[in-house]
Amino acid sequence: MASITLERVSKRFGNLTVVDAVSLDIADGEFMVLVGPSGCGKSTTLRMIAGLEESSEGSIRIGARDVTKLEPRDRNVAMVFQNYALYPHKSVYENLAFGLRMRKFDKAEVERRVRRAAAMLGIEGLLARKPRQLSGGQMQRVALGRALVREPEAFLLDEPLSNLDARMRVQTREEIAKLHREVGTSMVYVTHDQVEAMTLGDRVCAMRDGRIQQVGPPLALYDRPANRFVAAFIGSPEMNLIETEIAPGPVVRIGGAVLPVPASGFRLPGPGSRITLGIRPEHLAIADAAGPRISGDIAMVERLGDRTLIGLDAAGIGLKALLPRDDALAVGHSIALAPMPGRLHFFDGETGASLAVP
Amino acid sequence: MRSRNDWVIWAFLAAGLAVTVAFVLVPVGHAIVLSLQQADSFISTPRFVGLANYARVLGEEAFWRAAGNGLIYSGLSIVLQVLLGLGFAMVLNEAFPGQRLVRGLAVLPYLLPTVVVALTFQWMTDGSFGIVTVLLAELGLGPIPWFERPDTAMASVVLASVWLWTPFVTICVLAGLQGIPLSLYEAARVDGAGAFARFWHITLPQLRPVLTVVVLLRAIWMFNKFDIIWLLTKGGPLGATEHLPILAYKRAFSQFDVGGGAAVATLSFLILTALVMLYFRLFPLEEKR
Incomplete structure (x- = not known):
């Protein structure tokens, strides 16, 4: 040995x-x-x-x-x-x-x-x-x-x-x-x-x-x-990666939703900078009445048994979400999702490197 | 649908059978019938003599000498062809600059007509102005009696045969080598096998099916090979290169002993059949599952 x-x-x-x-x-x-x-x-x-x-x-x-x-x-x-x-x-x-x-x-x-x-x-x-x-x-x-x-x-x-x-x-x-x-x-x-x-x-x-x-x-x-590559390669289904930019607040906008940027844990660039936002499908949930909502139409449904994988079209941005089994979900329905707190990933828009504080 | 397919199958079988009967079984049968008759030409009325031709031929020293010569000639040329072919194929299987060109050149001798090779060989070794003779003389060597002495004559026909037909072995073995998965060699290298161990434990066993067929084909062809020897020596000197095909030919066509020639040919056929059966017993084509 x-x-x-x-x-x-x-x-x-x-x-x-x-x-x-x-x-x-x-x-x-x-x-x-x-x-x-x-x-x-x-x-x-x-x-x-x-x-x-x-x-x-x-x-x-x-x-x-x-x-x-x-x-x-x-x-x-x-x-x-x-x-x-x-x-x-x-x-x-x-x-x-x-x-x-x-x-x-x-x-x-x-x-x-x-x-x-x-x-x-x-x-x-x-x-x-x-x-x-x-x-x-x-x-x-x-x-x-x-x-x-x-x-x-x-x-x-x-x-x-x-x-x-x-x-x-x-x-x-x-x-x-x-x-x-x-x-x-x-x-x-x-x-x-x-x-x-x-x-x-x-x-x-x-x-x-x-x-x-x-x-x-x-x-x-x-x-x-x-980095973005490891984020996409590890985990199944693949992490959602959304190209966006930091808006004043600071917040990021995706599909009409405004997500506040976590106050700590990331070393984020100033407003106007390009970044990639990452959310794993299993870290998206049906949105409750309060808080941010990513709304859109269901474009795809895969029933995996204990869970249901859906594809969401949110104002032109495609997202996948792995939800608890819900037989009522069907293609064409409207739905609003929200990311679980503390589960967002941010990557540099140019290099793809993680912006998390090590 | 099914009956139509059956009809096609039978038609193809019948065609194949007809060709085999017309061009193989009938001539072989005719030769065997000839060997039981006495005739001094192909147009004279033959007389049935039973096995007398066989008894006569088997009693002659010439027959046994020809059989021995055939075994020496085919044995030596097969061994040399296979050893050299294996070696050339292994060299050509390695990557080196100009590999494609050399592979093409290596096949060339096999593509030449035998008569061209035989004449060229004779010119090159001509006792007074052959290029080989001249070059050797420049070096203070020779002259070598290529076809004039019994021992050198046999060596010379073997040499020409090896030059001419080694490429066949090279091509077949090269194809076989390319079919061996590289990962076997890598596994053996990790397992601790050196170059010789890899040849012995991987290359040779993996080439076995190819070599079995190649040796069989070469054996049949060399045992029956007529043209190269006839063109170079006509069986001489003093019968040193006279093997069974040449003996049979001389009997039937020069000495007008059609029955004797046919008997020699039939015996040659029987000897070869026995050798091939022995070979199949020793080296079965398909390993038992």
Whole structure:
């Protein structure tokens, strides 16, 4: 077990910078999730930690060792691939044993470790099978097992759930969390799925265009997104982001409603400045008689069971609101909503950076 | 709808069957019938002699020497073609400047007519003015008796065959290599496998289906290969490069022993069939599920 430290690590392909001066400390035993849209550099970062890509700049340390120039096999990390990458012609047992055999473990030790990993993952019955005789979920367990037997200093997982169907994905997600609690080894997990990021990570590192946008515990990213990108990426349904400006008062106007700006907690620019106002759909409620009202017509209704998601057209501004179940809500009805107090987000109109006081 | 589909299926099957009967089964049957007859030309009235032709041919040293030569020629040229083809394909599979051009050039020999290759080979190795002979002489080497000594003649026809048909192996293996998922190599690298271990544990097993078919095809073609040897040596010197196809041809068309030639051809066919069946037993095309 070991910590992982990235110091200003970059990766360039010709003129294209895919990862741009990424610095990240992953504590010993931590579950770190790298999340972001495709092309954000998260997989490349993971592959540089594995040694499958050479970094163009910067240094990578695992524990006390500088591994920047080391071959993958000398880094003592294990990796789980998106398409599993099981050796097709080898049995499950041989797939698990391969990494140990390459490292010249004696036969009894190989057997002991393979059996133990198989027991942990519930795949003892599959050891004699070939990968093509396995379901997707079973292949994923074998891929995890192949990493597990190595007892590496860190696990690197590259979108390990994206080839599974929705049900298997939830189940395997829980198993990976359980596995991490049991073995306690550092894990670096790459995903584009914010639900996986929120549910698995001790901390989440949100990336875009090769740069880190924010690192922190999942709920910190949800509660205090550092910028517009993180605000929109974390949370489902997506946060409403409204381009507006500060009016004297100070207030902001949206769709005919006048919302007073909170007196504290934000470092807001003067009247006339462009800002982006953020309100999560779950932080909008039916307005009561007093207080500000955002009025409009319902343009869309999705009944989710316990809750109802509506789309509101408020004087040309589209908003989504996640309300408690209300079967009476229907397209075309007029409705007035109000944001919950203390749940507004303000971002710089130019840079998109959060205006919250840290 | 269904009956119309059935009709189409039967029509296609019948057409395929008719072509196979007319162009494969009838000639093969005719050859086997010829091998049971004695005739001194294709127009004379043949006489049925039973297995006498076989007994005669099998009793001759020439037959066994030709069978041995065939095995040496096809065995050597297959092994060299596969080893070189595998090596070239692995080189061509790597990214390097001019890769596309070199890939195109690598295929070129396979596109040339055999007769052009044979004549060029003879000119280049001509004992007095061939470019190879001249260049070797400049270096103070040679002259090499390319086709004049039994051992060098066999080596020379093998060399020409390898030059001509290695590209076939290269193309097939290259296609096979491109089908191997890169993530397998990455997984193996993380698992601690070096370059040789990756070749042995991933490349070779992944190429197995391709190699099985390629070796089979090359074996059939090389065992029956007639043109390159005939053009280069006509089976000489002293029968050193005479294998069963050439022996059969000489019997039937030079020595007017039609029955003997047909018997040699039929025996050659039986030997090859036995070898192919043995091969399928050792290397089944489809792994059992």
